[in-house]
Every structure is written in structure tokens, then in C-alpha cells.
Amino acid sequence: MSGSRLPGQDQRPAVTFTFAGRPVVARAGDSIAMALWAAGERELRRSSGEGRPRGVYCNMGVCFDCLVVVDGVTVRGCTTTVQDGMRVERGGRP
């Protein structure tokens, strides 16, 4: 696992969601992309043409490289806040 959180007291409640079927514990207010980064996940989608791994690139809603599928709907991982019980799948080419 690479990636972690800043040291110090995080007072936010924990939020649990699944990514590609695996449970991930996040903090309330995390974006999906940041919760996954903190959990060590870098590959959020497969590219359209060649099916290569892609992840967070701009982190501000511009590049659409961090597309994930939440309950069947394609969204930007970096602008979508995690919710308890969310089911998140990798985006892009199946």
C-alpha cells in the first residue's frame, strides 16, 4: 500500500464503500478518487482505446481520467463524494 493521510486527529466519521468488490474505508467528505488514493488504489479506469490503466490526473474535475461507475452510473471520481454503502467499479473499457 502506498498513500496515506496527514498525521493528526481526523474527527470525521468513517464511511465504507466497495471498489471493484473490495471494501474500502474512507472519511466523510472524501471524494471517491481521494479515498481510493489514500487506500493505495491508483488504477481507477481502463482507457478507451488500448485498455491501459488510468487514474487521478487533474483532481479538479477537468480531465475525466478518473471516471468510475457508481451504482451503474459513470461519474468523475474526483468530484463525487463517497457515501456509505456505495458500490464503485472501475470505469472505462470493460
Add this chain to the structure above:
Amino acid sequence: MSEARVLHAEVGIVGAGPGGLAAAVELVRQGLSVLVLDEGQQPGGQIFRQLPPGAAALPGQEPPSHQAGHGLLAAATEHAVPVHHGATVWNVAPGRLWFEQHGQSWLLCCRHLVLATGAFDRCVPFPGWTLPGVTTAGALQVMVRGYGVVPGRRALVVGSGPLLLPTVATLHQAGVEVVAALEASSRWRALRALPAVLTNAARRREALWYARSLLRAGVRLRWGWTVFACEGDGRVQRAVIGKVDAEGNPRRGSERRLEVDVVGAGFGLVPSIELGQLLGCRTRYDAPRGGHCLEVDGQQGTSVAGVYAVGEACGVGGAEVAMAEGRLAAAAIVAAVRQTPIDAALRTRVAAERRAADAMLRAFAPLPGLHRLATDDTLVCRCEDVPLARARAAAALHGDSLRAIKVGCRAGMGPCQGRICGSSLQALATGRCDVVPDLPVAQVPGKPVRSATIVDAPEPPATA
């Protein structure tokens, strides 16, 4: 379907960054009704990113400029400036902002519009830039300062311009080892920024703060270096760095390899002008300010009546410029409503901040030679997976305009709508770095939204 999702305000503002918030605070203070729409979850925009409430704070001191950010956010709270977060504006007309929020379709009707849409990182394609773990410099700032997430253990920071130092400082504060910080410009070119920094008190303080913080971090900025390639299995594990000449051309043979687990690349910023384009606002090209910008008059008014633009949308300039322009736009709107004069000091302030910012940015104008980092199989369009060779073939057959390249290889037609590749595609595909690139065409939706959002878009009330 289209229920009563229609909101009203005298002034609709897009963007809750320094420009938008400064305008909003001033307008509310003057008794006008305002609604700010912002895609983020917290006010402050990219430059004054806020952590979610309750998150652990970033250790260490903040740069002096962030004091202004705290002041602005406090004023916004004090004056109860209404901000709709998570709102994606997808269509616009004079006095109309259509937006999607939490999957629902809304319309804001207003008399005046302020576009404070900011900017995003200028991207220069290089081999391996699509590997997970390679991000924009801005992405790392957001990661640390917006979410309290530590990007990695060993970081490489590359690019050009005044935003490199803040990126390095933030990473260091987050406990990341910055193994190298590479500025593509030469030290001599950058020295041209010095007078602008020295004559502006705030910028002088800021520069000194970063100089000290780099010293503490033990990071030395290497001038005339950049990243040549990133490598790794499924994520970045190594970076190849090397020297570039005064024009940014890579000097092959100077390569070195570094073990890294995160790379942040930022070659300046590109103004976000799509909403202005959809409104039909006149644009102009200004290379040091990031390329195509919205043209504004001496009161931040665009060429379209009732539409104002502030901050990076009128050309990159930083938070101080944005706040000064936000206040001027607010004063211009108040003046239009109340038939009162505009305080001349506001205009003087904008001019002074712009002067300082422009002088600084001229020293870091985009280096054309950096477009030679990409090789035939480097992707130039991340959305559509278009390699450089295919973009070149498209330009050779279809013509050398941006439109010709797009229809010839579909680069720029994906969900980012050409924002990421737009500033480099034409130069890369034609091999001509010295010509003014075409203005990318803006189309509805300004950003992708659900089909249902378009179908359910509220109609403006007939009397509004």
C-alpha cells in the same frame, strides 16, 4: 420532469474561488442578491482549497498569501454568501445559468453574470504521462490541501512557472520526500521575473517564504531540467529526467533515472473560458497569460452586455489579481444598478496586480521545445487514446487547423472536451510551435452532464 427547479438572483456567479467570492462578498455587502455556483465541495476554489470539516490539518506554516484567502472565506461566511456546491454549469445565456447538481437539472435566472471559472494545469505530453501516479501539479495540491491525503513517499515535481514552488512546499509539509524539483525555464530567463517580484510587497514576501521553505526542505530547484519519461508497471515507479535548452528542447544524452512513486507536472495554467465562449464573448490570445482568454473592458465587462469575467478566465494572474478583479466587477454591477460611480482605486489596484502578474508570467511563457518530449507512440489525447503519430497523419491529410486534426483522428473529442490536449495538440500534430493555436470550439454542454439533465432543463419563466 421539469419541476420548479428555477432559482432567481440579481447576480449569478460561476466559481467560488478568489475572484468569484470577492465579487460575491462585495455584492452582498451592497445589498444585491447573489448566488454562487461551484463544482467543488468547499469554497475557495483551487488556490484556497479547504479541507473537509473535521479533517486533520496540514502541519507547519502557511504561505503569507493564504491569509488573504482566510480573510475572504471569513467575509463570505460573515455575509452569508450563498454558494451551491457540486454544481456543474452546462449551459449559459445572458441572465441564465443551467446547472446539474446531485443529478438534478436546475436553472438560475439573474440579471448579471460573473464568470470566475478559473484555470487548469497546462499539460505537456511526454512518454508515460498517462501512467497512474503521474498527475498535474494542481492535483497534488488538491490532494494534500483539499483532502489531507499524502500523495506518496518519493515525489518528482516538474514543470514551469510560479506554481512549482507551492507544490514542492505542500509536498514537503505533507511529509513527502521531493527527490527533485525541475523548472524547465533557465535561471536567466526566470530572472526577468525578479523586478516584478521585488517591486510588489506581497509577491516579495511570498517569494521569500517559499525560498526559506525550500531551504528547510533541503530541495534545490534545478533550472533547465524537465521530465523526459515516466515508467512503471501499472503505476509510475521511475522517472527519466534530463536537461532542456533555452527553448525547452530536450538535450538527449543528459538523462538520469530516479525512483519515484508520484510525479506532479505543471507547465503553467490554461484559462477556463468555455462558458464565455458559449455566451459569445470575444476572446483574445495572450501566450504568457495562458493562451486564449476572455476579453474584458476596464470594468471587467465582456463583449456581451451583462456578462463580466474575473480572474484567470481573463488570463492567468493568480489570486491577488482575481480578488481585485472580483471587487471591480462587483462595483461595476452596483454602478450599473444604482447609477453610482466606480471607485477609481479598484481599477488602479487591478492594473497594479495585473502588471506584477504579467511581468512574472512573461518570464515563464510556455517553452515550444517541450513539445519534442513526446514520441510517435506518446498519447496526445488521453480521452480517445490518440498517439502522436496518428495526430500527425491527421494534420498531414486533413489540414493543420485544430478542427482538421480533430476530425482526422478524433483527438479532443472525448469527455474532457479538449481541455487537456487543447493547448498542445495543434503544435504537436503540425510540428509548428510558433503559430497561435486555434481557439477550441466550445459546445453545449460546457461540461458533460446526464442526458436527463438536458431533457429536464427548466425553461426560463416567460416574465423573467
Add this chain to the structure above:
Amino acid sequence: MVETAEVVVVGGGIIGCAVTWQLANLLPAGTRIVLLDRGPIAGGTSGSCMGHLMVTPDDAREYAFTHESVRLWRELQEQQGGFDYNPTGALYLADTDEDAAMFPVLQQQFGACGDHADVLDRKQLRELEPGLAADLPGALFYPGDGVVLPMLACGAMLRAARQANPNVVVRPFTAVVGVDCDARGVSAVRTTPATIATRAVVNCCGVYAPELQRTLGGPPLPIVPRAGNLAITGHHVSPVRTQLLEISYLRFAHGAAKVDPTRTDDPGGHAVNMQPQSHGGCLIGSTRQFRGMDRTLNPALLRRSLQRAQRYAPGLAAAPIVRTWVGLRPYSLDKHPLIGPWPAVPGLWVAAGHEGLGISLAPITGRLLAEMFTGRPTTIDATAWLPARFGA
């Protein structure tokens, strides 16, 4: 030195590219053929349209015309590829009993042409396309249709042309400023950088074809633009894999226009067409409206067409729309394309006016024009499409 060409093709859209490709196949190798466009190759209608390869069984002549063209598309795919050819077939849909009653009629028409299409019941339809609304009464499936990406297909045709004849010259951003004539007819094409001496010009300018023709005199070319609003989704979100058409499309798009096409107060209409793309997205059209060269979006028509698309494929509602735009179809006043010589000016040829079937019919158009140009017998009887019918 004076530049010369055996033939100058004006207009680098799908028709101009197809004409160039087929001329390159039929003229002796080494013949100089120049293709010009004042903008990019595929920068006009062919860069802003859908990509339906459509077989229409209205009668034996239409069937031969469209079927042969779709066959030529398959040949181009085998020979060149690279234009997202997808032989998805076509599902004709309806949501009223009246429209559903057209399924067996259309099926019979395909049968009469010696082809076949299947009427699917509710259950069979759900099996083929689980993403469709559960209440649809059924559909007609015709397996012979397909989808291409027209702008990339232009490139594929020009690659094929150059392989057949290395003397094919392609010049984007080269405007024609005039066509010179002498006693024998066309003598030269004047372009922005140079004059090209030639005895033959082919007008493939689509909605702009009348503009070029005006410089030459004679009766006006009877082509007017018919606007369509389009939308495309992001990648990998298409709720369907097969191309979908409302069967009312046949009535609406293929029947004669009910309004005067030369006026600009047409309220417009729509019959939805959804085309799955190679990247898993979905292209949605097709609205029709006469309003001159206006290319601004008609939000009401676009909304209605998306609404209809969502009605058939409910999953589309949550799919991100990435871009919307307007394309202009070159509508000919008698609903049929113009392919062949323009008798009023010897040496002037026309290939234009295909309305919404330009992509589908491009290869056969190129073939017929090249056959007439080289004095060969035509693959199919092309009399019906000769421009002379407009009194030139």
C-alpha cells in the same frame, strides 16, 4: 509552370473523397487527380453527421442503390479499415400500434427485394437488447445495416485512392475562387494559391454545392440545407449495442418534406436514431429542420430527440452527454441525389444532394460518377440521379 489535372474534385467531404477514390480506381494509374477543399478534409457535414449505412427497400432501384453501396463499404473496411466500421444491423422500433403495424410492411419490402428482416416479439427484443424499455411491443431487425465514423472514413477513402494512384493530390484549406471556361467548356480552376488547368471539375460541395455552381451560370442547383441536432455520450455508457431507429423515421426522413424547404419557418421534427460507437458511446440524432445555413443548436428539438431516445433506452437518462452540435444535410428538392454531368457546362460534373444518406451512399455515388466519367457502363442504372432532370 502551369499546374494541370485530368480532373479537379471540389469538396473534401465523404462524397468528394468517394469520388476521388473511385476515379483513382478507374482512371489509368498516374492520372493526376486533385481534391480541394476550402476547409479541412471532412470539416463540413461529414465531420458533423451520423454514420448510418442504411439499406432501403422502398423499391428495386433504391434497394440496389443502397445495398450495393453498403457492400462497397464492406470492401473498403476489408481493404483499409480504420473508420470504426460496425456491422450492427438496425433495429426499427415503435411505441404505438400504428407504427408497429409498419414492421410487417417493411419486412415484406425487404422480402420483395430478395433480402430478409425479422419481426421480433417483445421477448426476442429483450433478449437481443436487454437495455430497451420493457413495454416495447417488438421491433423489426434488419441485419444488413451498419455504422461508420464518417470523418475517419474520408481518410480511409483517400488512403485507398493514393494506393491505387500515387498522383492523387489532396489539398485542404484551398478555396476555389473561380472556374474558367472556353468554347469547349471547363478550362481551369482558379484556387487561392494557383490556377489548375483542367477539362473536368466535380462539384462535391454538399450544402455549399449551389454556391460553387452559381459562379458558372446556368440554372441553380436545387440543394438546400436541412439541419440536424446531434448529441454524443461519453465512452462505455451506451445502453444498446445495435443501432436503433424509430420506424417512423421512414415516414419522416424518407417521405417528401411536408414544408417548403426553401423557407426558413419550418418548425422541424424528429425520429430518433441511436448509433453505438466503437468506444462504447452512443450517438443520438436525428432531427430535421429547414432554416438555411443556421448551425446554432435548437434546444427544443434536441431535447425531444433525447427524450425519445431515453423512452426507448431508459439507461441513457444517466449517461453523460459530452457534446451536442448541428450538422447540415444537403437536401435536394426532389429527394434524390444528383450524380453525373451538368450538361449546361461541358466538363462540369455534380455529385451532391444526398440529404441524410450521404454517408451510406458515398461509395456507390463515387463508383457511378467514375463509371460515367470514364465512359463505362454503370454498375446499376443511374438515370434517375442524373442532374439533367433539373433542366440543366
